[in-house]
Amino acid sequence: MALPDPSAPWLGLDPETIRFIEAHQTRAVTIPGRGWRDLGDAVMLFSAVEKEPFFNRLAAVRWPSDPMAFDARLREACELFAALERQPHIWAIPGMSAPADLIERLAANGFIDQGGGYDMVLVRDPRETPPRRLPPGAVLEHWNGSTAEEIAVRAEALALVIGAAFEVSASRQSNLVREIGLTLGRPDFHAYMLTLHGEPVATGQRYTFDGASYLSSIGTLPKWRGRGFGEHITRVLADDSIAAGVDLVYLGVYADNEGAVRLYQRLGFSILGGRSADMLQKQMK
Numbered sequence: 001m002a003l004p005d006p007s008a009p010w011l012g013l014d015p016e017t018i019r020f021i022e023a024h025q026t027r028a029v030t031i032p033g034r035g036w037r038d039l040g041d042a043v044m045l046f047s048a049v050e051k052e053p054f055f056n057r058l059a060a061v062r063w064p065s066d067p068m069a070f071d072a073r074l075r076e077a078c079e080l081f082a083a084l085e086r087q088p089h090i091w092a093i094p095g096m097s098a099p100a101d102l103i104e105r106l107a108a109n110g111f112i113d114q115g116g117g118y119d120m121v122l123v124r125d126p127r128e129t130p131p132r133r134l135p136p137g138a139v140l141e142h143w144n145g146s147t148a149e150e151i152a153v154r155a156e157a158l159a160l161v162i163g164a165a166f167e168v169s170a171s172r173q174s175n176l177v178r179e180i181g182l183t184l185g186r187p188d189f190h191a192y193m194l195t196l197h198g199e200p201v202a203t204g205q206r207y208t209f210d211g212a213s214y215l216s217s218i219g220t221l222p223k224w225r226g227r228g229f230g231e232h233i234t235r236v237l238a239d240d241s242i243a244a245g246v247d248l249v250y251l252g253v254y255a256d257n258e259g260a261v262r263l264y265q266r267l268g269f270s271i272l273g274g275r276s277a278d279m280l281q282k283q284m285k
Contacts, residue, residue, distance in 0.1 A: 001242050006123040006270045010095075013121070013272070018096055021119065021212070021250055021272075022060035028207035028214045029055070031182040041073070046084060050175065053089040053114075053280050056081070061090060065099035074109060078281070088281040093119070094274035106279045115254065116276035118261065122249035124268030126238045132228035137197040140236060144190045155181035158191055158217075161203045165219025192236060194229050202229035206237050213241035215251040218260075230260075234267055 005012035013021075023036075023043045030036050034047045034055060041062045047055035063073045081088040090111065092102045099105070103113070134140075143154055159177040162168065168176055183189050188209040194202040202220040206213050215237045220229045241249045253260050255275045265271075 001245065001247065003125070004121055004123050004248075004270075011121055011123060011270060011272055017248070018272070019060050019062070021121075021248065022091075022093070022096065024210065024212050025119075025214050025250075025252065026057075026059050028209075028216075031179060031186075033182075042077070044080075046086070051086060052172075053087055053278075056084070056086040057089040057091055059091040060097075061092065061102060062098045063102070070099065070105060074105075090279045091276055092279055093276045096273050103277045103279065106277075106281075109281070111279040111281045114278040114280050115256070116278050117252055117254040117257075118275060119272045120251055120253060120261075120264050120269040121272050122238055122241075122268055123270045125242070126235045126267045128268065129235075129266055131235060132231055134228070134232060135196070138194060138229075139196075140192060140194045140233065142190060142192055142236075142240070143184065145187060146184045151181050151184045154184060154191065154193070157193060157200045158203055161193070161200050161221055162217050162219055164221050165203075166217075190240070192233050194233060196224070202233055204230075204233035204237050206241060208241060208244050208246060211246050212248040212250070213237075213244065213246045215241070215249065218251070231263055231267065234264065238267065 010018065023038065026036050026043050026045045029045065033049045034045065036043060036045050042058045043060040044058050045055060050056070058077060064070055077090075078088045088111070090106060092106060094103065107113075143150070146154055155177050158180050159173060163173050163176055184191065188207055190206045190208065192204045193200055201224040204215065204218040206215050215234070218230055218234055218237070238249055250272070251264065251269065253264060
């Protein structure tokens with residue numbers, strides 16, 4: 001695997017590869033009931049059963065800068081969201097999205113930033129950083145190609161850790177179990193569960209397809225944080241991705257999660273571009 005160049009602008013990645021990453025991340029979260037479509041100048045993710053904006057959004061936006069042409073394209077997009085009975089929702093990334101002032105134009109049209117993050121790409125072999133030793137009784141399981149019986153049990157265990165680690169509301173917990181259960185049936189999905197004396201304490205996931213690995217949901221139960229479990233899982237996710245022969249390994253992290261950003265940087269990840277803006281229009285037009 002030839003890793004991107006951390007000293008080059010945009011890590012040496014060309015515009016086509018950057019757009020591929022944006023689309024790949026959208027495609028990774030498609031399950032039965034969700035679909036994605038390449039619109040040419042954007043990629044859309046839509047869920048027929050979930051109204052949460054995260055699952056109903058436009059990404060990889062490349063719209064014209066001409067004011068009249070831009071306004072017409074935005075109007076078309078908002079009409080599409082309205083027809084689907086969803087709030088207009090756009091992921092905008094400085095330097096990647098177009099036009100360059102997309103965030104400002106969306107704000108002028110009633111969109112509000114819900115809080116963004118960073119895309120981070122692996123640029124250095126994580127094995128260059130000495131690993132932390134896990135305590136006795138810690139076991140990391142790798143789940144791929146689960147049977148129907150295994151899916152039911154594993155989805156509950158993964159949802160338990162993810163729900164607590166990311167403060168998922170109780171009202172959405174059953175949907176989270178369902179979503180994970182459907183995803184576990186995909187051959188390109190790999191879930192990792194770290195247990196301590198049989199108790200689930202940390203987890204991570206990777207979606208490996210089309211020559212890239214998207215790492216996600218790397219989290220630890222609050223009472224077990226600070227013991228290196230997340231670092232260990234991230235390292236294994238990256239190592240296994242490299243072993244799978246992919247060309248790109250990347251993840252997303254909330255901008256305010258400074259500890260996670262530092263951890264990923266220590267393991268060989270570098271920030272690609274600026275902080276994304278999660279733009280949601282409060283009033284449907």
